[in-house]
Amino acid sequence: MHNFKKPLYSVYPRMYCSGTVYVNDVPVVDWYGGETKDGGFGGDTMINQALLQSGKYTVVGKMYPRLGKTVLDEDDTMSVDFFCADAENWKASRSVFRPKIESPWDGLSTEIRYPHFEIVGEIEAELPFVLDGWQNSVDLKDMKKEDLFDEVLKYYRQIRSVLLEHNAGKYLEMSKEKMELQEQALYYTEDRKKSFLAGADQLFSQNLEVEELNEADLRLEIIGYGKLVRLMRKDGMQPLQFKSPDIEKQSNIELEVKLHMRTKEKGFSII
Structure with a gap:
């Protein structure tokens, strides 16, 4: 665990497919549409607002085919790295707080036609607040x-x-x-x-x-x-x-x- 007064947790997905990254069952990154035809997406995304308080949380990366394709293939990959930093000294303090999750490193099997694929992991966060979000809202x-x-x-x-x-x-x-x-x-x-x-x-x-x-x-x-x-x-x-x-x-x-x-x-x- 950290000793930061103002910890900032983030995920850094690298997506060479269409897809969504969920933290605490909340979508924090969506990547779809024309931009998925070529190349990929990568970027640091803060997730404190999806966590709301200290605890253990599930992270799910849902992979879907690029625009114009119907199935995932061996060229489609996704990985998610996890970082924590002090909000007041972000660049110097930013560090990995758990191993990344990723789709098979050598690509998905060519023998199976995947319409979608999921990668799943768990993180544990320590935050200095309990926020009044949607925890007690109507089901x-x-x-x-x-x-x-x-x-x-x-x-x-x-x-x-x-x-x-x-x-x-x-x-x-x-x-x-x-x-x-x-x-x-x-x-x-x-x-x-x-x-x-x-x-x-x-x-x-x-x-x-x-x-x-x-x-x-x-x-x-x-x-x-x-x-x-x-x-x-x-x-x-x-x-x-x-x-x-x-x-x-x-x-x-x-x-x-x-x-x-x-x-x-x-x-x-x-x-």
């Missing part, structure tokens, strides 16, 4: 899938209407719970908070077009061991997107949204 698995989908879609449409208005203030107000959770989990300084808000204002001020929200193209995903829910497009992309001002140079800007219900009376909110 959404108890709801009828059809009713849940309809309610979630209704809320996504409310969010989309705010995007169409380019109303950054309203979107930030709807995202207040998520922002507060991230600020606590990732030890945001006042400067970091201001930078985040400025980034949101800059994005919304571009008055970009918003992608359509087509019900037939969406699927429901219940996560967080039943306490969280989100919609995803059937191609693996986020449903809420600003259209790129120049698609040749930059892909659409995806807005990642997860919902929970503190109580059925209060209804859904972004977390």
Whole structure:
């Protein structure tokens, strides 16, 4: 274990396929769409906001075929490294805190046609807080899938209407719970908070077009061991997107949204 006052835990996936990395049954990295056709994805992703408190947690890497393929093959791989660092001295203190998990080093068997593949591991985290996230929220698995989908879609449409208005203030107000959770989990300084808000204002001020929200193209995903829910497009992309001002140079800007219900009376909110 560490002796950091402000530990920052992160995963560093390397994905040469489409896929998602889950920590505590919460997706922390999604990689799908046109960018998966060639090359791969790699990057450090903080996970304190998915952990919420000290404990042992399952990490799952779900591998899927690249866009245009139907099965995984020997060229498709995924690995996940694990790091911990002191938030106040990140570069100097960052170190591996458990061995990586990975798909077979020599590739998947050519004799089996894998539509998907999973790699699984466990981590143990020691954090100086217990955050009020979704642990005690309504168990959404108890709801009828059809009713849940309809309610979630209704809320996504409310969010989309705010995007169409380019109303950054309203979107930030709807995202207040998520922002507060991230600020606590990732030890945001006042400067970091201001930078985040400025980034949101800059994005919304571009008055970009918003992608359509087509019900037939969406699927429901219940996560967080039943306490969280989100919609995803059937191609693996986020449903809420600003259209790129120049698609040749930059892909659409995806807005990642997860919902929970503190109580059925209060209804859904972004977390």
